[in-house]
Amino acid sequence: MPYTVDFVDVSTTGLESSPVADALAGLRANEARYFSNKYGHVFTVSTVEEEPETLEWITRILKEDRDLVIESAPLEVTGFEVDGIRMAYVFYESGLSINVMYTIADAGKRAVGLKLSDGMDVPAELESKFKFARQRSKLAGTIRGSFFVIKGEY
Numbered sequence: 001m002p003y004t005v006d007f008v009d010v011s012t013t014g015l016e017s018s019p020v021a022d023a024l025a026g027l028r029a030n031e032a033r034y035f036s037n038k039y040g041h042v043f044t045v046s047t048v049e050e051e052p053e054t055l056e057w058i059t060r061i062l063k064e065d066r067d068l069v070i071e072s073a074p075l076e077v078t079g080f081e082v083d084g085i086r087m088a089y090v091f092y093e094s095g096l097s098i099n100v101m102y103t104i105a106d107a108g109k110r111a112v113g114l115k116l117s118d119g120m121d122v123p124a125e126l127e128s129k130f131k132f133a134r135q136r137s138k139l140a141g142t143i144r145g146s147f148f149v150i151k152g153e154y
Contacts, residue, residue: 002044003076005032010139014045014076020095023117026140027097028076031089033139039083045076045091054079054088058100061112061154071125072096084108095120102154110150118142 003014007029012021015028032043048055054077062068072094079088086102095117102110116122116132118141132144 002046002050005029005043005045007033007036007139014047015091017073018075018093018095018117020117020119023119023141024091024095024097026137027095027115027117027143028091030137030139030143031097031099035082035087041080041082043078045078045089048074048077048090051077051079055090057154058088058090058098061100061150061152062098064154065112065150065152066129066148068125068129070096070098071123094123096123096126100150102150111147112150113147114145116144 005028010025010029012025015021015024018024035041035043055074062070070092072092074090075093076091077089081087084104086104088100089097091097097115099113101113114126114130122132130146132146135143135145137143
């Protein structure tokens, strides 16, 4: 059953098994606030079982574009389209959030964003490949983020 993320009353619903559940919930709420403010989009998430194609798409892009395999268990995913951009998110048990921004029009912006919840270590599979910049968020504390441009067609 899809869960609508509330960025006013932040909840750990669906993220309880994460050792950084509160910070991950704040990170998820931060994303929900962004899409609400910028696009008027209501950010909902589903379990991986409810939306396996979204996880498969993200996993394929990570593997084929950068030979990345995320070791942590995925907890929630969401996929939607806003303003001609296909967006997809996966939130992992470790506290990692990965999003794909894929402009549908040819020659548009296409990138993968990686965000680490406050209090989590950089996963070994990302440690030597990315440098993470810090950003402060009222909802998520300190977010460390990085990204890469997608080279392939997906």
